[in-house]
Amino acid sequence: MFNSKIIGVGHFVPENIVTNDDLSKLMDTSDEWIQERTGIKERRFYTPGEKGSTAIMAFKASKLAMKRAKVTADDIDAIVFATLSPDYYFPGSGVLLQEMLKMGTKPAIDLRAQCSGFIYALSVADQFIKTGMYKKILVIGSETQSVALDLTTRGRGMGVLFGDGAGAAILEATEDNTKGILSTHLHSQGEFADVLCVREPGTNKGGKVIYEGQHEMYDLISPQMDGKLVFKNAITRMPEVTMEALAKNNLTIEDIDMFLPHQANLRISQMVQRFLKLPDEKVFNNIQKYGNTTAATLPILLSELWEEGRIKEGQLFALAAFGSGFTWASALIRW
Numbered sequence: 355m356f357n358s359k360i361i362g363v364g365h366f367v368p369e370n371i372v373t374n375d376d377l378s379k380l381m382d383t384s385d386e387w388i389q390e391r392t393g394i395k396e397r398r399f400y401t402p403g404e405k406g407s408t409a410i411m412a413f414k415a416s417k418l419a420m421k422r423a424k425v426t427a428d429d430i431d432a433i434v435f436a437t438l439s440p441d442y443y444f445p446g447s448g449v450l451l452q453e454m455l456k457m458g459t460k461p462a463i464d465l466r467a468q469c470s471g472f473i474y475a476l477s478v479a480d481q482f483i484k485t486g487m488y489k490k491i492l493v494i495g496s497e498t499q500s501v502a503l504d505l506t507t508r509g510r511g512m513g514v515l516f517g518d519g520a521g522a523a524i525l526e527a528t529e530d531n532t533k534g535i536l537s538t539h540l541h542s543q544g545e546f547a548d549v550l551c552v553r554e555p556g557t558n559k560g561g562k563v564i565y566e567g568q569h570e571m572y573d574l575i576s577p578q579m580d581g582k583l584v585f586k587n588a589i590t591r592m593p594e595v596t597m598e599a600l601a602k603n604n605l606t607i608e609d610i611d612m613f614l615p616h617q618a619n620l621r622i623s624q625m626v627q628r629f630l631k632l633p634d635e636k637v638f639n640n641i642q643k644y645g646n647t648t649a650a651t652l653p654i655l656l657s658e659l660w661e662e663g664r665i666k667e668g669q670l671f672a673l674a675a676f677g678s679g680f681t682w683a684s685a686l687i688r689w
């Protein structure tokens with residue numbers, strides 16, 4: 355059996371910075387409300403009309419990850435692509451990225467687990483590597499959320515939270531089973547599917563997914579959320595699934611060098627940190643700059659840590675995420 359080592363990470367965010375004050379011009383909100391409830395100061399949105407998409411951002415993040423890993427697209431055996439905001443309804447963005455990278459006929463697997471998407475994708479890639487089927491896999495989290503947000507007062511509960519961006523990680527097989535991904539832990543609970551969702555285009559009403567009025571369509575494709583219920587579940591499940599990972603590996607909280615929580619809300623991250631009794635220097639947050647970029651948050655965090663030279667051989671990283679589904683997950687990684 356092989357282990358999967360992360361040999362390179364990269365990210366890309368659009369240049370267009372949207373501050374809380376910018377949003378207050380579009381809706382009844384304020385910098386004070388947003389910062390106090392979420393910690394978010396600004397986020398990146400694609401400029402409407404600018405050539406960009408979930409796959410293009412993923413391409414840019416992948417190029418950086420490949421450069422850092424000192425590999426080319428020819429060396430990669432497969433793509434696992436997590437997103438809730440694909441370029442097309444179908445096919446998924448994975449094949450678009452596969453074509454941009456000129457990967458011949460190599461497989462692209464699309465994965466839908468929303469904010470837990472990156473850890474789910476890591477887990478899927480890890481299984482392929484463990485069995486020896488693939489040696490190198492490109493794992494992506496990429497999101498273009500801005501196109502579907504309702505940026506009026508009606509949608510302010512969701513509209514201020516999200517941002518666009520992409521992150522990529524390259525996994526490589528290693529025979530050293532003390533290194534790399536030690537374990538991943540995945541959960542879901544579909545009874546809460548309606549609590550945080552975008553209902554259309556979908557088939558749940560028996561088929562009709564095309565709507566005549568643009569306005570009606572816009573209403574339907576905007577995300578819906580019961581924020582308080584999401585908050586309550588996130589602060590319970592993220593510590594729980596982190597403890598599950600530690601127990602599985604006979605490790606304790608003190609063994610963690612760096613904890614990376616999914617970036618849904620700084621208040622959620624702070625409560626999770628408190629439950630786990632982790633000191634500030636071991637917890638990394640960047641939601642202040644990017645908002646919630648869903649499947650992209652964790653690889654963006656990893657890439658920023660890489661850039662800052664903060665990832666050191668032998669360190670233990672714990673990643674935890676929670677999101678729509680509900681889905682939640684954790685991963686323990688020894689660098």
Ligand SMILES: CC(C)(COP(=O)(O)OP(=O)(O)OC[C@H]1O[C@@H](n2cnc3c(N)ncnc32)[C@H](O)[C@@H]1OP(=O)(O)O)[C@@H](O)C(=O)NCCC(=O)NCCS
Binds near residue numbers: 383580585677
């Ligand atoms: C979204 C969230 C910040 C809202 O905070 P909250 O304290 O639950 O706020 P509420 O939704 O109860 O709204 C409180 C008031 O603020 C208002 N409000 C909502 N959004 C607002 C905004 N952007 N600006 C100003 N006021 C806003 C509401 O209309 C409500 O007004 P009312 O009391 O007059 O009815 C919080 O619930 C949250 O972060 N939840 C988790 C979300 C999440 O992480 N989602 C992604 C999952 S991975």
